[in-house]
Amino acid sequence: MLFLRQAWTVAQKDLRSEFRTKEALNASLSFALVILLLFSFAFDPTAEMTREISGGLLWLVFAFAGALLLNRSFARELENDCLDVLVVSPVPAAALFLGKALANYILLLGIEAVCLPVFGVFYNADWTRQPAWLAIVILLATWGITIIGTMFSALTVNLRLRELMLPMLVYPMLIPCLMAAMQLTTALMAGQAPSGDQLAWVRMLVGFDIIFTALSVALVETVLIG
Amino acid sequence: MTALSVENVWKYYGDFPALRGISFEARQGACVALLGRNGAGKTTLLRILAGLSRPTRGSVRVFGRDCLDAEVRRQTGLIGHGIGIYDELSAYENLRLFAALYGVKDPRRAAMEWLERTGLERVRDGLVREFSRGMRQRLAVARAFLHRPSLLLLDEPFTALDDRAIALLQGLLKESLAGGATVVMSTHQLREALELATHVALIVKGRLAHAGERTAEMLEDPGWLYRTYGEA
Numbered sequence: 001m002l003f004l005r006q007a008w009t010v011a012q013k014d015l016r017s018e019f020r021t022k023e024a025l026n027a028s029l030s031f032a033l034v035i036l037l038l039f040s041f042a043f044d045p046t047a048e049m050t051r052e053i054s055g056g057l058l059w060l061v062f063a064f065a066g067a068l069l070l071n072r073s074f075a076r077e078l079e080n081d082c083l084d085v086l087v088v089s090p091v092p093a094a095a096l097f098l099g100k101a102l103a104n105y106i107l108l109l110g111i112e113a114v115c116l117p118v119f120g121v122f123y124n125a126d127w128t129r130q131p132a133w134l135a136i137v138i139l140l141a142t143w144g145i146t147i148i149g150t151m152f153s154a155l156t157v158n159l160r161l162r163e164l165m166l167p168m169l170v171y172p173m174l175i176p177c178l179m180a181a182m183q184l185t186t187a188l189m190a191g192q193a194p195s196g197d198q199l200a201w202v203r204m205l206v207g208f209d210i211i212f213t214a215l216s217v218a219l220v221e222t223v224l225i226g
Numbered sequence: 227m228t229a230l231s232v233e234n235v236w237k238y239y240g241d242f243p244a245l246r247g248i249s250f251e252a253r254q255g256a257c258v259a260l261l262g263r264n265g266a267g268k269t270t271l272l273r274i275l276a277g278l279s280r281p282t283r284g285s286v287r288v289f290g291r292d293c294l295d296a297e298v299r300r301q302t303g304l305i306g307h308g309i310g311i312y313d314e315l316s317a318y319e320n321l322r323l324f325a326a327l328y329g330v331k332d333p334r335r336a337a338m339e340w341l342e343r344t345g346l347e348r349v350r351d352g353l354v355r356e357f358s359r360g361m362r363q364r365l366a367v368a369r370a371f372l373h374r375p376s377l378l379l380l381d382e383p384f385t386a387l388d389d390r391a392i393a394l395l396q397g398l399l400k401e402s403l404a405g406g407a408t409v410v411m412s413t414h415q416l417r418e419a420l421e422l423a424t425h426v427a428l429i430v431k432g433r434l435a436h437a438g439e440r441t442a443e444m445l446e447d448p449g450w451l452y453r454t455y456g457e458a
Binding site: 002006009010013016017020021079080081082084085086087088089090091092225226 | 276277278279280294296297299300302304306307308309310311312313314315319323324326327328329353369
């Protein structure tokens, strides 16, 4: 209980800071919207093409937007040496990490919630055909992006080229998660509920989230203290 | 009672030994002034004591426990090189946050009490980024003391402080020492540090050159220690 309260305190702090400065939020959201807009100019999205590319395009946008957002997660703690003060506090490193991941998760979900209808308008895509399944896929895949991104944000926080390093490290790690999310989203946009082989992708997302959450929680103290 | 025990601590950065077999003890209620030239290893040692870095060899025990233990952390207060407060939060939000993180019973009350003690109650809702340097420093002092730590680790605490913040910090340190807290502070401001110190530890190139009680001779002539035990 104390662990969860500590994690929530850290998450609240991050959310309050971000809503006040809107640094990462504005950059990430505008970047996502600009990519969606530019892609819609790049080709004339017919119904058939939209059906084929919807999953891939949407998750690439979410992944790019996520990298911008997640870069700031631990970097914001460098100002005034706040990271040192947090690490020295009695809050376990795992609670600190999960608090930060939770704040990132909420912010990224917010960005996705704005991008999804915009995607529908620009690409004439009906994303409401399987709303429950789409919500499940978004919740699972976004947690995967968040957990990996937050962990690598901690790992690269002291690197001078962290803005470059984070995407270079995160995207290869995210391949299984993004593949599953793209496959499922493409099918869901076409109105097909996951069944048979498609359910294996859902199981992969669940497994990915569990494995990387457990690994991150176990390793974060070593990452932060060395 | 021994509050802090440092045993044969070595720290390497690559091949470079920043600390070479440091050992000393501090009893409860002691104030240890950690002295040494720039690059001697004072900050490295303080970071290890605070649990921010692990020693390559050797061990640190605080109140008989590992310094990474959550209970030890709850009893430790740190003032490092940075002020350790969030610019985009208000003074009150900062103190309430740290009170909550340290498990202080009533974080709101503790935050208000320390805002009053540091003379910041009138600007409680002001964002820290709008504060003057002196106000930020006083808030940082409040942040380090609000959970009433039994061990205070201070890295150059008097550097860049204004008169008001120095007086506040000295007052709080005296109060904490009278209450039985242990203080370890690294500093170049010998006079301020030696006035408070009960013990001194001089580090020269990562080695402990001298550790012992602070004598009247040191107080009269702060440079004596460096001339006697330091580098030529």
